[in-house]
Amino acid sequence: MNDSLRANPAVAVDVSCHGQAPDAPAAGGGRPIFLVGMMGAGKTTIGRHLAKALNREFVDLDLALESRCGVPVAVIFEIEGEEGFRRRESQLLDQYSQQQGIVLATGGGAVLAEQNRGMLKERGVVVYLRATSEELYQRVARDRQRPLLQTDDPRARVAQLLAQREPLYEEVATLAFDTGSTPISQAVQDLVALLEQHEHAR
Numbered sequence: 001m002n003d004s005l006r007a008n009p010a011v012a013v014d015v016s017c018h019g020q021a022p023d024a025p026a027a028g029g030g031r032p033i034f035l036v037g038m039m040g041a042g043k044t045t046i047g048r049h050l051a052k053a054l055n056r057e058f059v060d061l062d063l064a065l066e067s068r069c070g071v072p073v074a075v076i077f078e079i080e081g082e083e084g085f086r087r088r089e090s091q092l093l094d095q096y097s098q099q100q101g102i103v104l105a106t107g108g109g110a111v112l113a114e115q116n117r118g119m120l121k122e123r124g125v126v127v128y129l130r131a132t133s134e135e136l137y138q139r140v141a142r143d144r145q146r147p148l149l150q151t152d153d154p155r156a157r158v159a160q161l162l163a164q165r166e167p168l169y170e171e172v173a174t175l176a177f178d179t180g181s182t183p184i185s186q187a188v189q190d191l192v193a194l195l196e197q198h199e200h201a202r
């Protein structure tokens with residue numbers, strides 16, 4: 001974020017989020033695959049490799065939003081609060097979830113809005129990347145940027161968010177996949193096989 005944006009946040013938010021999100025992939029290539037799950041579930045990491053393995057375009061909703069707004073997610077939270085962030089997240093999800101042939105890594109809280117859950121369920125194959133609270137915490141503990149973990153007890157916060165959201169991830173999921181302690185490369189291979197099985201069963 002440049003200094004003038006920080007000096008005048010109202011202007012920054014008003015004018016900075018109208019850019020074209022980059023990497024808009026071409027249409028075609030089958031129903032979109034949506035990755036949902038908690039922060040640290042591996043949506044970004046696994047999603048990028050999965051897209052490569054399936055020869056699909058990869059879109060990360062958080063990164064697309066950051067590119068469009070020109071500021072990190074944490075700054076959008078800081079300026080507009082969670083509510084403002086969620087509004088922008090829903091708008092972008094609506095746009096990208098209509099894109100055929102992509103792997104879309106959603107944000108961890110994208111399932112909170114009922115409207116978003118409807119889009120996910122109707123428009124693509126939804127994979128819930130699952131991990132335990134402790135695994136999730138271990139993966140994100142060193143990252144100081146995550147706005148929802150700016151608390152005295154981030155471990156408890158992860159547990160609380162998981163407890164709140166688990167039913168929502170399960171509600172939207174076509175398939176669930178345990179990321180657990182599986183190395184990322186193995187997880188990607190297993191996920192490709194699971195998706196193929198699912199396609200054959202349809």
Ligand SMILES: Nc1ncnc2c1ncn2[C@@H]1O[C@H](COP(=O)(O)OP(=O)(O)OP(=O)(O)O)[C@@H](O)[C@H]1O
Nearest residue numbers: 038039040041042043044045107108139179182184
């Ligand atoms: N299966 C896994 N095993 C071990 N580490 C993992 C695994 N999946 C992800 N990680 C690590 O956890 C960290 C967070 O992963 P990642 O950023 O992909 O999560 P995310 O689901 O995209 O989270 P967010 O919702 O915050 O964007 C990264 O350092 C990544 O390398």
Ligand SMILES: O=C(O)C1=C[C@@H](O)[C@@H](O)[C@H](O)C1
Nearest residue numbers: 039062073107108109146147
């Ligand atoms: O779990 C969440 O609510 C979030 C996860 C990230 O992907 C970002 O979308 C943001 O930090 C909020």
Ligand SMILES: [Mg+2]
Nearest residue numbers: 043044062105
């Ligand atoms: Mg991510």
